[in-house]
Amino acid sequence: MRLNVPFLPRKAAHRDPLGEAQRLSLGLLESCGETQGTLTATRLAAALASLDDETAQAYDLWLVDKLGPDAAMLGASIERWLERPDAAHAAQLTRSAEPRRQELLRRVNTAPCGTRHLVDWRARLLRQLAQCPALAPLEADLRHLLASWFNRGFLTLRPITWDSPARLLERLIAHEAVHNIAGWSDLRGRLEGDRRCYGFFHPALPDTPLIFVEVALTDHVSEAIAPLLDHPSSRTAPDRPSTAIFYSISNCEPGLRGLQFGNFLIKQIVADLKAEFPTLTTFATLSPIPGLVRWLDAGGRSLSREGDDPRRLCALYLTGSAPDGTPGRPRDPVAAFHLGNGAELWRINPHADVSPKGIAQSEGMMVNYVYREQDLVANHERFAQHGHVARSREVAALIDGPAASPWRWTLPWAHAHRLSPPQEKQPCQ
Amino acid sequence: MRLNVPFLPRKAAHRDPLGEAQRLSLGLLESCGETQGTLTATRLAAALASLDDETAQAYDLWLVDKLGPDAAMLGASIERWLERPDAAHAAQLTRSAEPRRQELLRRVNTAPCGTRHLVDWRARLLRQLAQCPALAPLEADLRHLLASWFNRGFLTLRPITWDSPARLLERLIAHEAVHNIAGWSDLRGRLEGDRRCYGFFHPALPDTPLIFVEVALTDHVSEAIAPLLDHPSSRTAPDRPSTAIFYSISNCEPGLRGLQFGNFLIKQIVADLKAEFPTLTTFATLSPIPGLVRWLDAGGRSLSREGDDPRRLCALYLTGSAPDGTPGRPRDPVAAFHLGNGAELWRINPHADVSPKGIAQSEGMMVNYVYREQDLVANHERFAQHGHVARSREVAALIDGPAASPWRWTLPWAHAHRLSPPQEKQPCQ
Amino acid sequence: MRLNVPFLPRKAAHRDPLGEAQRLSLGLLESCGETQGTLTATRLAAALASLDDETAQAYDLWLVDKLGPDAAMLGASIERWLERPDAAHAAQLTRSAEPRRQELLRRVNTAPCGTRHLVDWRARLLRQLAQCPALAPLEADLRHLLASWFNRGFLTLRPITWDSPARLLERLIAHEAVHNIAGWSDLRGRLEGDRRCYGFFHPALPDTPLIFVEVALTDHVSEAIAPLLDHPSSRTAPDRPSTAIFYSISNCEPGLRGLQFGNFLIKQIVADLKAEFPTLTTFATLSPIPGLVRWLDAGGRSLSREGDDPRRLCALYLTGSAPDGTPGRPRDPVAAFHLGNGAELWRINPHADVSPKGIAQSEGMMVNYVYREQDLVANHERFAQHGHVARSREVAALIDGPAASPWRWTLPWAHAHRLSPPQEKQPCQ
Amino acid sequence: MRLNVPFLPRKAAHRDPLGEAQRLSLGLLESCGETQGTLTATRLAAALASLDDETAQAYDLWLVDKLGPDAAMLGASIERWLERPDAAHAAQLTRSAEPRRQELLRRVNTAPCGTRHLVDWRARLLRQLAQCPALAPLEADLRHLLASWFNRGFLTLRPITWDSPARLLERLIAHEAVHNIAGWSDLRGRLEGDRRCYGFFHPALPDTPLIFVEVALTDHVSEAIAPLLDHPSSRTAPDRPSTAIFYSISNCEPGLRGLQFGNFLIKQIVADLKAEFPTLTTFATLSPIPGLVRWLDAGGRSLSREGDDPRRLCALYLTGSAPDGTPGRPRDPVAAFHLGNGAELWRINPHADVSPKGIAQSEGMMVNYVYREQDLVANHERFAQHGHVARSREVAALIDGPAASPWRWTLPWAHAHRLSPPQEKQPCQ
Incomplete structure (x- = not known):
């Protein structure tokens, strides 16, 4: 149409x-x-x-x-x-x-x-x-x-594939907000083989998804973005994938900002993927931390302080905790989105996105949030009412552990590359 | 779905x-x-x-x-x-x-x-x-x-044909409010050959038209309903129809009463029909007069008074005029609908619907409203602002003519058959 | 279209x-x-x-x-x-x-x-x-x-539901060859709740299935047809059906007689049903025996001979065996179809179809053929090459058992109702 | 699919x-x-x-x-x-x-x-x-x-637009045989605004057109290809186009070579375009002359002989005529295709395609064939039976006129650029 x-x-x-x-x-x-x-x-x-x-x-x-x-x-x-x-x-x-x-x-x-x-x-x-x-x-x-x-009752979830209309696919290229799509060949790589893409649609705007999510089918929880963005045409899907990684969520309509569809979206996609691939057991994101560097700068903090595990500072930021571990509310928009959905803060990955944008916004760090169906409601409740952030044992250990760890962190080159992230596109919040 | x-x-x-x-x-x-x-x-x-x-x-x-x-x-x-x-x-x-x-x-x-x-x-x-x-x-x-x-912007007009889903057609049988559909064979007759049917649909209720209109393609403005309801299977369409008769408009959703879609509907259907049959020049209804008998009874009036043209009384009722021709507002819901759309009161047809229901509600009388694209806006304006009812010369003559005409009207048998019209279904108002 | x-x-x-x-x-x-x-x-x-x-x-x-x-x-x-x-x-x-x-x-x-x-x-x-x-x-x-x-490669299997076009459903009413469809309400009962229907379609004849199959979801292998044909509107599906009964297979196109699609059809439907209802374990037919009475009459045999189990004679007919159990080829077209597909002759049901047609063609007897995926190829091979009919232990016992069993069979009334079966429609062969 | x-x-x-x-x-x-x-x-x-x-x-x-x-x-x-x-x-x-x-x-x-x-x-x-x-x-x-x-009765003509599946559009880029498509942006320009594209499809190969035709809506019969291949995104369609130019016809399936669909295709597209744009009166091609240079070389002829109108030689080639005008059969595959369809050889355009390929195969010349519905059958008959080539007065004058005209033709640079045309793709023949 x-x-x-x-x-x-x-x-x-x-x-x-x-x-x-x-x-x-x-x-x-x-x-x-x-x-x-x-x-x-x-x-x-x-x-x-x-x-x-x-x-x-x-x-x-x-x-x-x-x-x-x-x-x-x-x-x-x-x-x-x-x-x-x-x-x-x-x-x-x-x-x-x-x-x-x-x-x-x-x-x-x-x-x-x-x-x-x-x-x-x-x-x-x-x-x-x-x-x-x-x-x-x-x-x-x-x-x-x-x-x-744009009430949820009027929206429909639909897979977006290489068989979708070019007019629609064009919107993905234009609106991908997290990891830039380099062109039609890159786009095709994100729709086929071991990749999937889903969007929410409204009948009055049939040519455009309101929001879309890109998924990779893997056999482990990804710790870096580069392998997910590299997709040679010969790549085929794993026969029995165990893990679905949500590696990009973008809105297409700036005029609908603040009307949150993303939470419904992820839960429906989990259901759809399970039906298509019964071997899937783990549903996780590989997410940016768009506010980390801004927060570090604002507080005069630095990830590269000697003797400190830089993941600790990141965990404190993501959970909104004070340096002594006292809980608070996360200040990161992406964290707020997934934690509000009931996901768990699962792992912090250094060196996960070493693109200029990744370095600029989070010193290259990324994070996995895990969606476990049985925990979503309880996690959400505790987060909504008390600001409690569900966290894995590993993340909990980072926060509760000694402030100074033996692990050493240096990213002198990172600071040299810090760039302002592009502002025009909308990562989902 | x-x-x-x-x-x-x-x-x-x-x-x-x-x-x-x-x-x-x-x-x-x-x-x-x-x-x-x-x-x-x-x-x-x-x-x-x-x-x-x-x-x-x-x-x-x-x-x-x-x-x-x-x-x-x-x-x-x-x-x-x-x-x-x-x-x-x-x-x-x-x-x-x-x-x-x-x-x-x-x-x-x-x-x-x-x-x-x-x-x-x-x-x-x-x-x-x-x-x-x-x-x-x-x-x-x-x-x-x-x-x-159910804003008009979210509705779509679609033809309803014998190729439509049975689940949808079933709704027509259930909700036809003007001229009862006797079964699937009768229904088929209203969808093929020289008949057409259109409905307004909303994406959230895909199985049901909100309102539907039945149309007959003819070579003259019909003056009685029986020939339109009789459709032997061998009937084929006229090669070059001149006239489209809207002979039934019904709502399917009592829960949407008062949300008027019908006016948009007729204008869109006129456009669709013109595109399919370029020979069409006249678009008219053959409409019931549901409130006539009630009005007659309330006023102690009778169509069968000797020496009077019964069509005159009907015209006075439909135009809301006083017996001396002073204009008013029509009290009839079907008249209000078509006149509000900008149609013209064109002809009053005695003996047009001699079914028990037709006799009961209007002594068998029916009326043609004509839709002329170039007049719709002006007619509507004068009706909305001053209550002026657009009327053909013939109808004007009935109203302005002498109160007692030589024409004689008797319907003794009609009174014997007066029945209460069924209440459950919704003729479009 | x-x-x-x-x-x-x-x-x-x-x-x-x-x-x-x-x-x-x-x-x-x-x-x-x-x-x-x-x-x-x-x-x-x-x-x-x-x-x-x-x-x-x-x-x-x-x-x-x-x-x-x-x-x-x-x-x-x-x-x-x-x-x-x-x-x-x-x-x-x-x-x-x-x-x-x-x-x-x-x-x-x-x-x-x-x-x-x-x-x-x-x-x-x-x-x-x-x-x-x-x-x-x-x-x-x-x-x-x-x-x-009409090569199999050009045909597509599609479910036929109450959402299918009326034009298509009309064909089912016209062409149902095994158990007459009494009208649209009866038809609807065969498409919803615990019933399913599937057809094979060719792109050049989009309005008509070439062949269609009616299925009932049950919790046991049906032994009589009447309960399957009776479907009050309030009926809902069993939550976890164990058994799918193919109770009617009909061709719509006499012009395609002899181009056998039915075998492909059943195997595809089994796959579709399993995907929709994972609890299904048994796939069986409840089939007519159109040639039984003709065969009995031709041979001067009678089911009602005292002292004989009438199912024995029927089993001999269906397996083509001689009275002493010597194997042969079945003469019954429906048996030939299912056995050729690799199904097993599973049970013979007296008093299963006491309609005039059922009495006329088979003294009211019907038969279950069971489709077991793992046996289909071997059964088919032995049938195609040696005429060997796969049979359940119960049927084998009937054939191999003593010719005269203590069971007693009388159907005096049956003979009074023997009617010629209608000839115009095509049961699948 | x-x-x-x-x-x-x-x-x-x-x-x-x-x-x-x-x-x-x-x-x-x-x-x-x-x-x-x-x-x-x-x-x-x-x-x-x-x-x-x-x-x-x-x-x-x-x-x-x-x-x-x-x-x-x-x-x-x-x-x-x-x-x-x-x-x-x-x-x-x-x-x-x-x-x-x-x-x-x-x-x-x-x-x-x-x-x-x-x-x-x-x-x-x-x-x-x-x-x-x-x-x-x-x-x-x-x-x-x-x-x-792939009988014509099983094929359907469908417009190909920017709303078509990317998988299908990809095939156009891969198989365009006449004027190379430079990428997705170039492709989009050939589908929107004043351009149209149509393809023939078979149900068993739904992802690919068997053959596709590109059309430009203009106000005159184009005399050069460059303006047609240049399509800035801001271009909009003429309100009332008079002329449809078929400027490219390509096959997608080498495995279907020799099964001619193209003739049906053009006639159906003419009907479709007329319905969409009633102002269209002229339907013409702007076609390559793939065999001209080969024929010139084989005969030791040269377009650039002084004192000769080079269009005359080209007209002789396209009509298969001898230098004295004696009629023959055209040797050019594209000419054979359009003349066999009943089109008329209308105008020869020098300098019409100055791309390396255009120079290589025809010294930059292109030709318009005009499709006039009322003449198609008669033209075809005379061509099929007697090899008579329908021609415009202008072309007839070229052939029948004096062998040496005052017009002067030099293309020294052309010879320098002569390249072999690519062989892998299939222009329609």
């Missing part, structure tokens, strides 16, 4: 684009019968798409200012509610408190590609929010709407 | 089903991570499905009472808003005014068949509302949610 | 339909470039479809007479072959010996629905062959071609 | 692979019941796939020698036929003259991917035939079988 129509007649630019967009918006809200609703929605979507960034922002601020709740109705509802706060008056208040722009956004969705338009709209808002905090109410409305529409 | 799973392990009934449902509901709302969210949602959906009607109503009332907006948060938001009614405080108030059960309903949707569950839930509420008006806030929440989810 | 196009312009009948068909046939054979080939093929197919039976037979005989191998070319090839019978001359002879009508048939296949046309053509030939043996060479050509085209 | 199964257990090499293949072949032919047929076919296909080229050829020759027609049966049939050459004896002879390896090949097709195996087998035979003419009878058998199976 194509979302963009190549043969649309080109429209002449409007002389007062902001006024036109406002006029269409009011018209759309007033169209009580829907006879012309879709037509107006289509025109409005086109008008909005043609606005330059500055005018678009002016339009957005107009929405915030002028299309909030109807003040008179809201005042009356509040009065009645304060007088007698019962369920009926609450319901009335709920209705009055909804900003009119919510209905406008729902009607924009009736235009062809309306959903795509709204998702891209929120992506733009998220970019502009820092500079223009006044846009926050509109962003909140869009988030509310999209969170409702 | 199957929505019902035949091999689910049967559960023993819970000893305190209401308490269990309440406990699961609170658990679902609190599951901040989603690790166990879907699991709890699935359990809750199952628990709700097993409640008897009385307990279900008790549960619903508990939702209304206990899971409204958080009173403390709402109070604080109101205070801040009254102090300074700006956009930020409005946004806060919007958030606080949302009842917590809205989020609960969204989470129920993550269960398998969650959407089906919610739609059926609202269907039950609509049935109970008259007896138990206190349920209204919950019904409003469900309506709000479903209206958002 | 529709195979019949409802809006084809109706053609006036040709004045010399036979001559026209012959002219088009020669034209089609001569169209060396294919520019007009498909057009001519389409015209020829239409011309043939409009022939009455008599003219069609005249045309067929013309094909046999006039479009055999080119006599001159064949003579020359024979001469060369006789002179030097090497591979090259053999190849030439092969080419020359092909009748020209083979190429004609291949070209007819390029018309829309050409394959359907050829399959129906052979069906007609098979009906006329007894009256008109001269048609045999044409039937042989069609059989050769269809056997090549 | 995947045709290659990545997890197949690896088999140890057989010690006597030729003997094993022969043993399996005889076993497969003898398997009268099919119980073990598919199993043996699968083993044989695997055994054949593992043969080295030399052993494979030995096996092929064994098939030619030993699995021809049964000599005794053939002798008897011949005798009977010579005695009385009637239809029945002819049918018997047809049967006896079929080499036994034909049945073997049909049974190999029942293996998974059997069709793929047979197509690749013929591709190998075609490569070896020149060195080993004794293989001809086997190649003839395969060709006969494949021609029957």
Whole structure:
């Protein structure tokens, strides 16, 4: 299915684009019968798409200012509610408190590609929010709407293979956020043989996964990323893989940031993989530690202090523990994601990602989180309620052990290569 | 796709089903991570499905009472808003005014068949509302949610043919509300040869059209229903049909009542039919007049008064006009639907449906509404704003003409056959 | 996909339909470039479809007479072959010996629905062959071609469910040959809950299974058909079925008679069912014995002879054994089919099918054949080479035991109900 | 659908692979019941796939020698036929003259991917035939079988777009034979905006088009290839294209060489394009002239002779005419293809393809053939029967005009760049 129509007649630019967009918006809200609703929605979507960034922002601020709740109705509802706060008056208040722009956004969705338009709209808002905090109410409305529409009940998990449409695969190349895909041949290597890929899809955006996960089938828990990224075409799958390594999770839609799909995703993939490969017993990640170096720098810490096992410092960071082992909450977004899912912090791997990006963000360290079905709920509960991080014996020993270990760590060259990680793409958080 | 799973392990009934449902509901709302969210949602959906009607109503009332907006948060938001009614405080108030059960309903949707569950839930509420008006806030929440989810932008129009799945066709037989389908052979006759059928579908309910329309391809505007319902298997389509008659529109989901899809539907079907049969020039309905007899009886009027053209009285009813021709708003639900779409009241046909149901509801009269693309918007506007009913010259003459015409009308036998129309099915309104 | 196009312009009948068909046939054979080939093929197919039976037979005989191998070319090839019978001359002879009508048939296949046309053509030939043996060479050509085209490699096994197209399900009702399907509700009962159905499909006939098999999931080897045919809508599947009963196998295409697909089918279904229900351990049929009564009557035998176990006579019939147990070849077509597949004759069930048809053909007896994967090849070999029928201990005891057992058999009422079985439908052989 | 199964257990090499293949072949032919047929076919296909080229050829020759027609049966049939050459004896002879390896090949097709195996087998035979003419009878058998199976009636035309599976698109890059595809970005440019691509597909080879055609939508008949091969991503389609240019036709399957699909293909694409773009009035090719330079060299001719219009020589070559204009048959394979389809030789374009390949094969010249629906049959007839080449007035003037025109032609640089065209890929002939 194509979302963009190549043969649309080109429209002449409007002389007062902001006024036109406002006029269409009011018209759309007033169209009580829907006879012309879709037509107006289509025109409005086109008008909005043609606005330059500055005018678009002016339009957005107009929405915030002028299309909030109807003040008179809201005042009356509040009065009645304060007088007698019962369920009926609450319901009335709920209705009055909804900003009119919510209905406008729902009607924009009736235009062809309306959903795509709204998702891209929120992506733009998220970019502009820092500079223009006044846009926050509109962003909140869009988030509310999209969170409702992209409800897990409407998403489907699908394998992504070399038989998937090129248009879809192209999105993987564009949005892989963890380990860059070098081209179509590299991509093919990540879909076949001993590799698998899965994505979550929504019916209104059929051409793009909302989020996708890359998996390697192996016979051990991987301790470095390079062997996973190297996939000669002759490679075949192990007959009876024991282990599935989730080595990359990426979002495709910046406009859906914060609507967490990833946790559902991993649990469904585990089920699918088990059905296809009954020999699988271990499900683990090989994950980056994007915030490690930032945290080290902020605290004036260094992995290369003599006499210290650098994995200890990393474990303290990942578990949010103080140097004496007192538990806290992890500050690393990837850690927060997997631990929040109920996974266990299993092993810290030095020298695991010696690419410039890996060195820059974590001195080359990576970490395995292990998903054990029987422990997920309990782990999650203890993490959500008490911040307790499930950890393997090995990691526990690192944290609880003596602060100074005999192991020696030097990475003089690493500091020389520290680079800022690219910001445009979205690793899943 | 199957929505019902035949091999689910049967559960023993819970000893305190209401308490269990309440406990699961609170658990679902609190599951901040989603690790166990879907699991709890699935359990809750199952628990709700097993409640008897009385307990279900008790549960619903508990939702209304206990899971409204958080009173403390709402109070604080109101205070801040009254102090300074700006956009930020409005946004806060919007958030606080949302009842917590809205989020609960969204989470129920993550269960398998969650959407089906919610739609059926609202269907039950609509049935109970008259007896138990206190349920209204919950019904409003469900309506709000479903209206958002069944947004036109997420619906697809698809032809329904003899090649459609039997599971889907079965729904047509069950839900045809205007002219009963006698069985599979009758159904087949309505899908092939010179007949077409179209439905609106939502991805979360793939097995059922939300609404469907039956069309006959003819060479004139039909004036009676019997020839359209009679379809010998040998019938073939006219080579170059001039006219498409929409002779039946039915909803399949009582739980979506009031979410109007029908107007979009007809306009899209017109476009599809034109593409398939370029010779088509006229698009008209042959519609029932469900409220005519009720209106006649209420006013002590009679079609069979001597010396009067009975079509005049019918025209007055359909246009909402007073006996002297003063315009009003039509009281007939089918008329309101088509006129609201911008169609024109074209011809009144006596003796058009002499089935018991046709006699009972309209003394056998039916009406043609004509859809003319170029007039739809203007007709709709004048109808929506001024209640003006677009009418053909023939109908205008009936209304404006002398009250007593020489035409004579007797239907003594009709009164003997007056039956109450069946209530379970939903003609589109 | 529709195979019949409802809006084809109706053609006036040709004045010399036979001559026209012959002219088009020669034209089609001569169209060396294919520019007009498909057009001519389409015209020829239409011309043939409009022939009455008599003219069609005249045309067929013309094909046999006039479009055999080119006599001159064949003579020359024979001469060369006789002179030097090497591979090259053999190849030439092969080419020359092909009748020209083979190429004609291949070209007819390029018309829309050409394959359907050829399959129906052979069906007609098979009906006329007894009256008109001269048609045999044409039937042989069609059989050769269809056997090549309906090669197992081009067929796909697909489950048939209540989600299948109504057009396809309609074929099951029409072609069920063993236990009549009473209507759509009965059909639905055979597709859901504890029932399954599978069919073999060819891409050129997408609307119809070539053959289909009905299966019941049970917890024992069924000994009577009535419980299998009774399926109240409330019935659900056993959680952990142990046994799959193949209780009906039917062909849909009389034009493909003799092209045996059934053996492949059963083995693939066994694999599919095992994947879906890992608890399945036993795969058996509950099969009719269509030839039993005919055989009894022919030999003046009777099941109801006092003092004899009637199952013994049945076992002798099914194994083709003489009364003293000397092995032979079974004369029963259904037995030949399953034994040829490598199944084992497992149990004989009196009073298993007391319908008029069951009484008429086998005095109500039915038989279970068991498919055991590990034995299929050996059983098949011994059957194919020596006619040895694999049998259970129980059946062996019946055959080898004393001719007169104490068990007593009376079916006086049975003889009163003996009816001729219907002939139009095709049980799989 | 995947045709290659990545997890197949690896088999140890057989010690006597030729003997094993022969043993399996005889076993497969003898398997009268099919119980073990598919199993043996699968083993044989695997055994054949593992043969080295030399052993494979030995096996092929064994098939030619030993699995021809049964000599005794053939002798008897011949005798009977010579005695009385009637239809029945002819049918018997047809049967006896079929080499036994034909049945073997049909049974190999029942293996998974059997069709793929047979197509690749013929591709190998075609490569070896020149060195080993004794293989001809086997190649003839395969060709006969494949021609029957890839009958036009079993093929479907499908558009190939950027939404097609990557596995399929990969085949276009690999098999484009006329104008090399530089990579995925170049490929995308040939599928979107003002470009279209169509392929013919067979159900047994779903991952690959048998042949594909690339089309550009333009507003004039293109006179050079470079603008068609240059497609910036910003390019959009003309709103109302008047002309469709077929600028590349390639086969994907060397094993299907000589089974002509291309003519059907173009006519169907014309119909599809007309339906999508009603403004299209002209359908033309921009075609290479692969044999021109070879023909010039063979005849010691030169385009650059002073005082001559070089297009005249080219026109003589393409029409097969003698220098005095006497008509003949064209020697160019691409010309033969389009003229055989009924197209008209419309214009000769100098400097149309100045790539090394274009210079090498035709001194940079290309030609437009125009497809006019109303003329196709007549053009084809005159071409097939009399070799008459349909030509435009412009081309006719070139041929009939004075041999020496004032136009001057120099391509000194061209000769310097003459390269051998690549041989591995197959332009459609």
